[in-house]
Amino acid sequence: MVALRARVQDAEVRLEKLQEVRQDLDRLRDRVEVCLSGLVTMLTACGTAARKARRTTNWCTNAWNGTSTRFEF
Secondary structure: OHHHHHHHHHHHHHHHHHHHHHHHHHHHHHHHHHHHHHHHHHHHHHHHHHHHHHHHHHHHHHHHHOOOOOOOO
């Protein structure tokens, strides 16, 4: 009976440790999600800025070459 009680206590200790590990993993997952969402936001903004810059560059090049379809004089 004493040996069985000791095994149960050992199992309870292992269970507590596993629950702590699970909590740590949940926290890490949440931190990774926050970091990734920030990166997605930043990359989306950079992509938008790059597309806008490319359109502006193309418009300026076309205007300089006299092939612009807008604001021709």
